[in-house]
Amino acid sequence: MLTEPEALDLVLSRITPLPSERVPTTTALGRFASETMLASLPLPGFDNSQVDGYALRAEEAPKGAELPVVAEQPAGPDLQLELPPSSSIRIFTGAPIPRGANAVIMQEDVTRVGHSITINDPVSAGENVRRLGSDLCAGQILVRSGQRLGPAHIGLLASQGIDHAPVHRLPAISVLSTGDELIAPGLPLKTGQLYNSNGPMLVAMLANEGLHGATAHHCPDQLDATISCLSSLAAESDVIIVSGGVSVGDHDHIKPALNALGLEPELWRVKVKPGKPFLFVHRIEPRPLYIFGLPGNPVSAFVTFHLFVKPALLKLIGASETKPAMAPATLTHEISNDGGRPHYVRGRWNRGQFHPTGLQQSYALFGLSQCNALLRVPEHTSLASGSTCEVHLLH
Ligand code: AMP
Ligand code: MG
Numbered sequence: 001m002l003t004e005p006e007a008l009d010l011v012l013s014r015i016t017p018l019p020s021e022r023v024p025t026t027t028a029l030g031r032f033a034s035e036t037m038l039a040s041l042p043l044p045g046f047d048n049s050q051v052d053g054y055a056l057r058a059e060e061a062p063k064g065a066e067l068p069v070v071a072e073q074p075a076g077p078d079l080q081l082e083l084p085p086s087s088s089i090r091i092f093t094g095a096p097i098p099r100g101a102n103a104v105i106m107q108e109d110v111t112r113v114g115h116s117i118t119i120n121d122p123v124s125a126g127e128n129v130r131r132l133g134s135d136l137c138a139g140q141i142l143v144r145s146g147q148r149l150g151p152a153h154i155g156l157l158a159s160q161g162i163d164h165a166p167v168h169r170l171p172a173i174s175v176l177s178t179g180d181e182l183i184a185p186g187l188p189l190k191t192g193q194l195y196n197s198n199g200p201m202l203v204a205m206l207a208n209e210g211l212h213g214a215t216a217h218h219c220p221d222q223l224d225a226t227i228s229c230l231s232s233l234a235a236e237s238d239v240i241i242v243s244g245g246v247s248v249g250d251h252d253h254i255k256p257a258l259n260a261l262g263l264e265p266e267l268w269r270v271k272v273k274p275g276k277p278f279l280f281v282h283r284i285e286p287r288p289l290y291i292f293g294l295p296g297n298p299v300s301a302f303v304t305f306h307l308f309v310k311p312a313l314l315k316l317i318g319a320s321e322t323k324p325a326m327a328p329a330t331l332t333h334e335i336s337n338d339g340g341r342p343h344y345v346r347g348r349w350n351r352g353q354f355h356p357t358g359l360q361q362s363y364a365l366f367g368l369s370q371c372n373a374l375l376r377v378p379e380h381t382s383l384a385s386g387s388t389c390e391v392h393l394l395h
Helices: 004-014 151-159 198-208 223-236 254-260 298-316 365-369
Strands: 020-024 053-056 066-073 088-091 103-106 110-113 116-119 141-143 164-168 173-178 215-219 239-243 279-283 289-294 326-331 335-337 343-350 353-356 373-377 381-383 388-393
Touching (some): 004 298, 173 223, 198 298, 223 239, 223 254, 239 298, 298 343, 298 365, 335 343, 353 373
Parallel strands (some): 173 239, 239 289, 326 353
Antiparallel strands (some): 053 103, 110 116, 326 388, 335 381, 343 353, 343 373
């Protein structure tokens, strides 16, 4: 059985990022750049005023000086004004600095009477002038290949006049919940049945990573139905995420169904708790297909998604960094793991402190809902209260 770092390495080694496409910059939020993009324009693009006031030569405007106001330059087209000696030009925020001026005095720092101003609080050369290229030079890197585009990157690309951005394509993802006992939320529940929570949870976990629009499916615990379900999803998906049916019980049909379809798992079972039955298939021909088999217990499905599926999908959609966010933590309680597999304990991380939340069993969905972090406790290990460690941040 592989350890979880070995399993993750194996999964990641099989993932090839999806090809590139160009999408409108306005829709590129959360996508990963497929090329390094360079600035073609400096920012600011021209010297301009930082305030509403008067453009002048600082050395001609000591306290008490009186200067005529000879023209006006609003934001917008450059009127190509030239500042005559010992004078000022009315100017507004974002407007081009008239030739000959070297500073802008705020309107609050002068007294204006008719067509002249008196200086109350002098400026020095360069003051309130936003210089061409002071933020960004042409040729500088805007966004690196593999970087996720956030709102400010979208703004930055737009500021360069870039209306389409090169990003990695998104995968078509199917989420398949297996189990005769499952019933869709909204329908009446009979004894022995339970609502399908993994399906909605996994679709939400995908959406959390910017992977919207995954389709949800259900399959009963029958071999034939499982084969036909997997085969039709395989025809229309880049990724299938299965929950349940991946163990060795008489009603676990995923492995036999994969077998019947000629899809041999590259990986089955990982030395981790929860999540031991995790399974991974990589089909190359006729086109790449990745199948992740997660255990049916909700916490196991959640933890294996976090440990293996999320990094794999991040690599698939072009991320250069797939490691989870970690944070230092001090334990508020002793936490022990007597078992022979590393245990991912669910808990809350708050201001550098971590405490476990709820029941630590793989079916305990409520306890899971209270957590915002996972703590990896190695096998046969006890971590003392007050000891320091690192936790995986989930949000
Ligand atoms: P399995 O991995 O199929 O043996 O399922 C393990 C446990 O997880 C069983 O108690 C199932 O009822 C439960 N389970 C499986 N799939 C789901 C699901 N989609 N939503 C909630 N619980 C599930
Ligand atoms: Mg089952």
